[in-house]
Amino acid sequence: MTKTRPVFTIGVSTKMYFSYEKTLGYARAVAGLASSNPLVAGGLVELFVIPGYPAIPAVVEILAPSGVRVGAQDVSTDDSGALTGEVSAPMLGEIGCTLVEVGHAERRRLFGETEEVVQRKTAAALRNGLTPVLCVGEAARGSAAVAADEVIRQLRSALADAPAGSSVIVAYEPQWAIGAPEPAPAEHIIPVCTAVREALESDRRLADLRVIYGGSAGPGLLTVLAGAVDGLFLGRFAHDPAALGSILDEAAALL
Numbered sequence: 001m002t003k004t005r006p007v008f009t010i011g012v013s014t015k016m017y018f019s020y021e022k023t024l025g026y027a028r029a030v031a032g033l034a035s036s037n038p039l040v041a042g043g044l045v046e047l048f049v050i051p052g053y054p055a056i057p058a059v060v061e062i063l064a065p066s067g068v069r070v071g072a073q074d075v076s077t078d079d080s081g082a083l084t085g086e087v088s089a090p091m092l093g094e095i096g097c098t099l100v101e102v103g104h105a106e107r108r109r110l111f112g113e114t115e116e117v118v119q120r121k122t123a124a125a126l127r128n129g130l131t132p133v134l135c136v137g138e139a140a141r142g143s144a145a146v147a148a149d150e151v152i153r154q155l156r157s158a159l160a161d162a163p164a165g166s167s168v169i170v171a172y173e174p175q176w177a178i179g180a181p182e183p184a185p186a187e188h189i190i191p192v193c194t195a196v197r198e199a200l201e202s203d204r205r206l207a208d209l210r211v212i213y214g215g216s217a218g219p220g221l222l223t224v225l226a227g228a229v230d231g232l233f234l235g236r237f238a239h240d241p242a243a244l245g246s247i248l249d250e251a252a253a254l255l
């Protein structure tokens with residue numbers, strides 16, 4: 001049977017906001033939303049949740065029956081070795097992750113993740129069958145044209161070692177819009193995401209490409225951006241399951 005390609009991809013990272021128990025409670029609420037939602041069940045809306053590392057196995061157990069994908073917030077550049085504190089892509093796959101965040105702005109800014117590291121982590125995810133949620137975005141607020149150039153440059157660098165047949169979720173997250181009161185304006189997001197898609201659609205190595213927006217995204221934004229993005233990458237404003245439910249309602253109204 002042919003798998004339906006999702007129209008929308010909606011992901012949530014809990015970052016380091018939640019305790020273990022709160023993460024499990026959130027996962028149970030998301031499982032409830034997903035299992036009662038025909039769009040998720042039918043594959044038209046793809047949902048993913050990215051919890052803290054220790055919660056991943058339990059969250060997989062909770063979410064797997066409802067088809068919600070689970071990811072990790074980071075991954076090692078290497079598949080094994082003397083790398084204390086790192087978590088490898090093979091182990092993430094073993095415990096049920098199907099995707100992994102790479103190059104989030106907080107990793108780049110607070111933990112010194114360079115573009116070379118982002119490139120190696122992207123390659124590690126792809127060679128181990130994990131979809132990278134490749135986070136890119138300009139540091140300072142400026143024109144959409146300048147942002148698009150910078151983001152495309154970051155993507156080309158990150159994908160330098162991507163093999164043929166790669167599935168990638170690009171999360172366009174302007175750094176200045178993360179943790180802010182509001183998302184970037186639609187007049188900024190739409191041209192950047194359009195330019196990203198145009199730049200990458202000729203890349204024959206990419207078997208599947210999704211371009212989603214993150215950075216203070218919340219209810220209402222999908223409706224404003226629909227047609228220009230494949231979905232949203234959510235943080236704080238979807239940590240209340242009711243908010244995620246209302247975003248799923250928006251998706252339903254758009255389909």
Ligand SMILES: O=C[C@H](O)COP(=O)(O)O
Binds near residue numbers: 214
């Ligand atoms: O991982 C998600 C993004 O960084 C957005 O987070 P935020 O919506 O809390 O700004």
